[in-house]
Amino acid sequence: xxxxxxxxxxxxxxxxxxxxxxxxxxxxxxxxxxxxxxxxxxxxxxxxxxxxxxxxxxxxxxxxxxxxxxxxxxxxxxxxxxxxxxxxxxxxxxxxxxxxxxxxxxxxxxxxxxxxxxxxxxxxxxxxxxxxxxxxxxxxxxxxxxxxxxxxxxxxxxxxxxxxxxxxxxxxxxxxxxxxxxxxxxxxxxxxxxxxxxxxxxxxxxxxxxxxxxxxxxxxxxxxxxxxxxxxxxxxxxxxxxxxxxxxxxxxxxxxxxxxxxxxxxxxxxxxxxxxxxxxxxxxxxxxxxxxxxxxxxxxxxxxxxxxxxxxxxxxxxxxxxxxxxxxxxxxxxxxxx
Numbered sequence: 316x317x318x319x320x321x322x323x324x325x326x327x328x329x330x331x332x333x334x335x336x337x338x339x340x341x342x343x344x345x346x347x348x349x350x351x352x353x354x355x356x357x358x359x360x361x362x363x364x365x366x367x368x369x370x371x372x373x374x375x376x377x378x379x380x381x382x383x384x385x386x387x388x389x390x391x392x393x394x395x396x397x398x399x400x401x402x403x404x405x406x407x408x409x410x411x412x413x414x415x416x417x418x419x420x421x422x423x424x425x426x427x428x429x430x431x432x433x434x435x436x437x438x439x440x441x442x443x444x445x446x447x448x449x450x451x452x453x454x455x456x457x458x459x460x461x462x463x464x465x466x467x468x469x470x471x472x473x474x475x476x477x478x479x480x481x482x483x484x485x486x487x488x489x490x491x492x493x494x495x496x497x498x499x500x501x502x503x504x505x506x507x508x509x510x511x512x513x514x515x516x517x518x519x520x521x522x523x524x525x526x527x528x529x530x531x532x533x534x535x536x537x538x539x540x541x542x543x544x545x546x547x548x549x550x551x552x553x554x555x556x557x558x559x560x561x562x563x564x565x566x567x568x569x570x571x572x573x574x575x576x577x578x579x580x581x582x583x584x585x586x587x588x589x590x591x592x593x594x595x596x597x598x599x600x601x602x603x604x605x606x607x608x609x610x611x612x613x614x615x616x617x618x619x620x621x622x623x624x625x626x627x628x629x630x631x632x633x634x635x636x637x638x639x640x641x642x643x644x645x646x647x648x649x650x651x652x653x
Contacts, residue, residue: 321351324377328353328393331376335369337361339391347430348401348635349622355391366391370616383616396618403428403621405463405639406647409470412436419471422532424464426593426625427636435625435634437464437591439532439568443628444591446559446569448540450576450606451595456621457572458488458538460593460636464570465489465536466644469497470651474531480516481536482509488538488572491644496652499533506546513554520558520565529566540573541580552585559588577605592626595619607631 325341332339332355339357346352357366367384373393374382383394409425412434426435437444447464449457468477474496483489486503493501502512516535523529535558537543544552559569569589575597576586586608594606596617603614607626614624621636639647 321346324351324395325353327376328355328373331369331373332357332366335365335372337365337369339366342390345430345432346397347432348403348428349397349618349620350394350430351397352430353393353395354387355393356389357391363391381616381618383613385613400618400620403635403637405466405637405643408434408637409467422468422472422477425467425637426460426464427621427623427634430633435632437625437627439534445563446589447571447591447593448576448586448589448606449570449572449593449595450574450597451623452574452597452619454619455595455597455617456619456623456636456638457593457595459621459638460595460623461536461538461570461572462489462491462641462644463637463639465492465534466639466647468534469495469648472497472532476531478531478533479536480512480533482512482543483536483538484509484542485538489536491641491648495648506551509543510547510551510554513551513558516567517554517557520562520567523565523567524561529564531566533567535562535567535569537569537571540571541575544580544585556585556588559585575602575605590627592624594624594626596622 328341339355341353342356344353363386370382370384377395379395385392412425413419420438422439423436426437429435449461451457477497478499479497480500481489481498482502492498500512500515502508558567592607594614596619597603597606597614600615603612604610607614612624612631621638623634623636625632625634
């Protein structure tokens with residue numbers, strides 16, 4: 316990306332702020348795979364609420380679909396989409412992580428690249444994680460992110476260390492993983508199959524709890540969690556809630572995707588037991604608050620296509636999800652597990 320063009324965009328940001336009597340100076344920034352972030356230091360007396368209200372004016376002046384404005388301490392971050400977005404590829408990033416870490420941490424999934432250029436990982440066994448909810452509208456990349464996470468887990472954990480139970484209603488989201496030796500059960504199609512999978516997970520949890528067993532770790536992967544609860548009714552909702560509340564002590568973790576994780580749809584007890592949230596683009600600020608579990612994240616202004624926020628332990632981290640195509644997953648897994 317040409318420096319002269321970046322400097323011209325920075326000048327436009329300063330010009331818009333000055334025209335709206337909220338002057339500020341661009342002191343630096345970063346270029347990420349999908350966005351350009353300008354660091355702005357407001358003049359003394361300029362109110363944060365006033366700067367935040369200028370998002371549409373900045374977008375119009377810069378000729379971009381939208382602008383995301385966030386505060387980072389005493390500075391303001393103005394973010395615009397890159398005109399030439401780059402895909403973060405799974406395999407090169409995974410190789411980079413493995414070279415940097417002499418021993419890849421157990422039960423750790425690769426997410427993608429944070430805005431500072433560092434690989435972002437999430438460890439299922441961390442007390443701040445346990446269960447992970449991936450939320451976002453159609454096109455946000457939530458199912459693709461879940462595939463990336465699963466690929467990193469199975470490539471770094473032997474079947475004796477990690478088991479999977481997968482509920483894939485359409486039979487296409489996680490089909491590439493179906494024949495893996497890690498997979499204990501793969502449920503597709505009709506609701507009775509999904510319900511039987513959940514019942515088996517609950518029985519396994521109860522047996523493990525009685526016997527004090529928590530290995531091998533089991534990850535219960537669910538696509539379209541909202542639809543599953545809606546169609547399965549009270550019984551399915553109660554099973555999921557039991558797994559979310561007591562699964563950790565038995566080495567069972569939930570990894571679920573949903574378009575709208577509202578308490579009205581999923582139940583308050585279930586949503587409260589997902590301490591880790593990966594949030595893609597949502598429709599409104601209210602949807603962003605519900606999906607992230609906290610307000611003010613700006614998830615409604617994310618760009619989609621793998622642009623995510625990781626909300627863990629009250630900390631919000633922006634990242635671009637690493638991408639791996641389903642056919643690429645099949646080829647890699649066939650080589651790793653012939």
